[in-house]
Amino acid sequence: MRSSDGCHRPLLHVVAAALIDGDGRVLVQQRPAGTHMAGLWEFPGGKIDAGETPEAALIRELDEELGIAVAQACLAPAAFASEPLDDRHLLLLLYVCRKWDGIVEARHAAALRWVYPAQLHGLDMPPADRPLIGLLEALL
Template structure:
């Protein structure tokens, strides 16, 4: 049996009052640059997924999220060439502060059914139907 490097990444669908979801574009110089994805990131050693998400949202977007406002929706298990990605997706409708692109990324609020018009990493695409089911049109 070959050993596969398992990478745990946590992501969130931030949902605004108009039922739009925030997508962030991966900046130049990053792997998969130019693709649109849900905000989030890798866990640091000893971090719980919710803690990692709260930290990432503060670092990337400048917003404060409380743990009870994070609801797990679904997850993705995706085999990339060099590693296997496991990514829980949370939804969040409540945060403090204004969403800002603190890491040079482009941001866009989009309706669930419009997400297919944005090129996404292969691991993010399977999440779209869950959000369409949740939010409808």
């Protein structure tokens, strides 16, 4: 990947989920203190490990971060974002999920919030997540 300054940047592949509850609200989590972009609100998810499919990575991340179990059949690809990030380039794959087992809990986040898609505009979110808001509004 060649950046605007002519340098090559390795791709960082990340997956995230827009968990949608029965009222049409989306779950976002707040990045904890001491982490990159601390305090920002984001869709739950994380990095894709070597040899993992995006769906397997997202199922693993949702279990680790929120304590929920998600079947691959319940993940619907929705959108992606592409954003320069320090010395890498972020490629974020967003899935929509309306069904999971377990109670959502903040295992690695400072806080969780269920919000309607239009309310996402008022949250301080990472640059890669912001373009996904309008797409979610259109989908939901």
